[in-house]
Amino acid sequence: MSPLQKTAAVILCAIFLLMVLGTILVPAPHFHQFRDVPNASPSTAHPLGTDALGRDSLSRLLYGTRVSLLLAPAAALLSTMIAALLGSAAGFLGGRFERIVLAVTDLSLALPWLFLLLTVRAMLPLDVPPMVSVVIAFLMMGLLGWQASVRVVCTAARGIRDSDFLLLARSSGCKPARLVLCHVAPNLRSLFYAQFWISIPLFILTEANLSILGLGVMEPMASWGNLLRGFEDFSALGANPWRLVPLILLVIVVICFQLVLPSQEVTQ
Amino acid sequence: MIRRLCVAFVLTLVLCWPSFVSSESASQSGGELHFCLHGEPKTFNPLLVEDGQSEIVRYLTGGVLIRLNRQTQALEPALATSWKTTPDGRTIIFHLRTGLHFSDGTPFTSEDVAYTVKALMDPQLHSPTGDSFRSGDGQVSVQTPSADTITVTFPAPVAGLERLFDQVAILSAHSPKKEMAVLGPFYVADYSPGSHVLLRRNSNYWKKDKEGKPLPYLDSIRLDIQRNHDIEILRFRRGEIHIINSLDADLFDRLQKESPAAAHDAGPSLDSEFVWFNQVPTAAFPDYKKVWFRSTEFRKAISLAINRDDLARIVYAGHAQPAYGPISPANRFWFNSALPVPKYDSAAALRLLAQAGFRFDGGILRDSSGNHVEFTLITSTGNKPREQMVTMIQQDLSQIGIKVNMVTLDFPSLIERITRTFDYEACLLGFTNTDLDPSSQMNVWLSSAENHQWNPKQSQPATPWEAEIDRLMQSQASSTSDKKRKTDWDRVQQIVFEQQPFIYLINRDAMSAISPAVIGSAPSVLDPHAFWNADVLRLGPDPSMGAQK
Structure with a gap:
């Protein structure tokens, strides 16, 4: 691991630690509105100032970090597992099954997911608690975000299918399930890790976009997505640069994930 | 020496004369006023107008x-x-x-x-x-x-x-030009779909100013078709357009900081924002919630527990007034000024709820059967002020132990729920009113009306007070005496105040942007706020806004 990667890993750990200890560190509940001080500048009471409704920005940032950084990896794990299962099976079995899987993948890549998500949200019951709504949003992302990874995994599995070591295993009487679990999957593990790490920032950004559309995390909960909505008023950012902190944190986390990624590929 | 001074003075006068003349004439007549339409006008036939863009063209051209x-x-x-x-x-x-x-x-x-x-x-x-x-x-x-x-x-x-x-x-x-022959201050000279509508001065316009000079002063008005409000305000800043007829509070504040002379707040408009509870008997939620929503005490308590002053101050940056009834104070004749102005009072709200059988216990409000009082409030996605109001209402109602869940829906889904499926509990929306006469609200207040949102299309009025509103509405609609109609409407406002089928929140201010280059503007609370007197508007020089002629 290079010094840069170590630094990135340390930063990520620090952010995760802040996220876990957030409830102890925050000056106020993330939803409490201090209505006498909306849009306040940083002060000792509110180190990152307050938002338009007077809510403490640091509290919301820490709470939002927890929501985004816990659920985005969970969604990434789900989508990677689906991609691993479908991609490995398609690549390993080949033939008609591979064609069907790739056709379904292409079809789902071509679908207008934004409108489908809008429809799904409209069909959901309204009395869903906010936390359940958040979990549903990330679950949908996990269930719908596997397509690009499937193609990558399938191509890699196809390469392994005709390899000498697999031929040897097959000729030794190895059964298909054992072939997949003991020979194919370990050789694709580095690829699964890579897909997992790549998906995390992707889902964080997707959640940000969904929140902007009113589909993701609903008020009064906080997430990086709805914190980024404050940037609609660009002219106010110049006068209040501390409002850029959520964006800076998002950029740092995405960069750190990307920096950590190559080390995983090398070590596996 | 004196001769030299005289020569210099005369020379200066001669050299400067053209600019004096042009500046004088510029401020009196001529020039092209620019502003934006937010879509294509659907018709130029004034009798078929039903969209806002066509209405603007009709207003400026129709006699x-x-x-x-x-x-x-x-x-x-x-x-x-x-x-x-x-x-x-x-x-x-x-x-x-x-x-x-x-x-x-x-x-x-x-x-x-x-x-x-x-x-x-x-x-x-x-x-x-x-x-x-x-x-x-x-x-x-x-x-x-x-x-x-x-x-x-x-x-x-x-x-x-x-x-x-x-x-x-x-x-x-008799005109061969049909509806394109007009009696208003301007006529449609050119229409380029997707680009602009050009209105030119009607030299046959009947009106004259106090000095007997023919109106309008302007040579033409160019209405650029621009759907994007951000681009519209950017063009205003650059001086490419002179007027933005309607601004929201955020944009208004930004503009006020940059160019105070261009930002105009005419005061409370006729538009209102309000919340209502679904009282449709067949609605798809538990019966005990229907009992809450039909309870007058419950609705009045909710109304008392919402801090409208905070909504106006924080969400609208002070550019709104707390609202308590269907008629805005901006509507001078029809507004019932005798109605009391209740203050935010969560303790009084709890007392009312106690009278209705609710219990406030451990920070949680429960009904007489022990159900936790919780409901979902829907509003439209992307409307920042409405989303902020719901968030503030969440905190206000949490003070009396009520949990409010917020759900934002895209507008078609929301309309589907409030007009067809009735699959919602409470809704926050706004009402844009362009007509002073409350008769235009018949389709809201009659119990049989489709827009009687809390319980539309009733075959018989569900409550005695709705029956009374029906009677009063029909009575005022068939009366020719303004005094009698006012009496009827005052009573309707009183019933609405007492029953709170709509819990009115705020009346937005009528805010507009008018370049200092525009002379003679007098922003009004009624639409069109910024150019209602287009026939007497003039363009003068405005270096700060870079106004174009």
Whole structure:
């Protein structure tokens, strides 16, 4: 691991630690509105100032970090597992099954997911608690975000299918399930890790976009997505640069994930 | 020395004269006013107008018999010098100005008014403007005893009859240009779909200023078709457009910081924001919630527990007023000023809830059966002020132990739920009102109406107070006495205040942006806020805004 990667890993750990200890560190509940001080500048009471409704920005940032950084990896794990299962099976079995899987993948890549998500949200019951709504949003992302990874995994599995070591295993009487679990999957593990790490920032950004559309995390909960909505008023950012902190944190986390990624590929 | 000074003075005067002259003439006449339409006008036929863009074109081009002064809210003579309504409220007699011509030179007579009224009331035309005049079965009779007199008789009395003529642009009966021949201050000279509508000065316009000079002062108005509000404000900052007719509080504040002279807040408008609970008997949520929503005490308690002052101060940055009833204080004649102004009082709300059998225990409100009081409030996605209001209401109601869940829906889904499936518990929306006369709200207040949102299309009024509102609404609609109508409407406002079927939150201010280059502007709370007096607007120099001529 290079010094840069170590630094990135340390930063990520620090952010995760802040996220876990957030409830102890925050000056106020993330939803409490201090209505006498909306849009306040940083002060000792509110180190990152307050938002338009007077809510403490640091509290919301820490709470939002927890929501985004816990659920985005969970969604990434789900989508990677689906991609691993479908991609490995398609690549390993080949033939008609591979064609069907790739056709379904292409079809789902071509679908207008934004409108489908809008429809799904409209069909959901309204009395869903906010936390359940958040979990549903990330679950949908996990269930719908596997397509690009499937193609990558399938191509890699196809390469392994005709390899000498697999031929040897097959000729030794190895059964298909054992072939997949003991020979194919370990050789694709580095690829699964890579897909997992790549998906995390992707889902964080997707959640940000969904929140902007009113589909993701609903008020009064906080997430990086709805914190980024404050940037609609660009002219106010110049006068209040501390409002850029959520964006800076998002950029740092995405960069750190990307920096950590190559080390995983090398070590596996 | 003196001679040299005199020569220098004369030279200076000669050299500067053209600029004096041009600046004088610039501030008196000429120039092209620019502003934006937020979509394509769907029609140029003034009788078929139903969208906001076409309404702007109609307002600027149409000549009407009676004009509602947007500032004084009084009716003023326009093409008609005087008018008289008969005591039965069915007949109106107009005396017209003589010697007037349409923009294409065709003479204006009572025949044109008769032609317009007949076209307006033609059932084949389906004129949205004409719908307001339909008071009963039967034909409208039009008589033209002379070239400057016309009598229109309706089959039944029409409430607020004179005011309705503010919307009726007179068409020419004989012009080959049909509806493109107009009597208003401007006429449509060019329309390029997706780009602009160009209106030019109508040299035959009847109105003159106090000095007898013909109006309008402007040579033309260019209406650029621009759907994006951010681009619109960017163009305003660059000086490419002179007017933004309606601004939200965020944009207004930004503009006020950059150019205080350009930001105009005319005060509370007729528009309101409100919350209502779904009281439809077949709605798809548990019966115990239906009991809460039908309880007057429950609705009044919710109303008392919402801090409207905070909504106006924080969400609208002070550019809104707390609202308590269906008529805005901006509507001077119809507003019931005798109604009390309740203050935010969560303790009083809890007392009311206790009277209705609710218990506040451990920070949680429960009904008499022990159910935790919790409901979902829906509003439209992407409307920041509404989302912020819901968030603030969440905190306000948490003070009395009520949990509010917020769900934002795209507008078509929201409309589907509130008008067809009734699959929602409570909703926050707004009402954009362009008409001073509350008769235009018949489709909201009658219990049989589709827009009676809390419980629409009732075959029989579900409650005695809804039956009383029905009776009062029908009574005022068939009355010709403004005093009687006002009495009826005051009572309707009182019932709405007592029952809170709609919990009114705020009346937004009418905010607009007008370049300092525009001379003669007088922003009004009534639409069109910024250019209602377009015929007397002028363009002067404005280096700060880079105004174009």
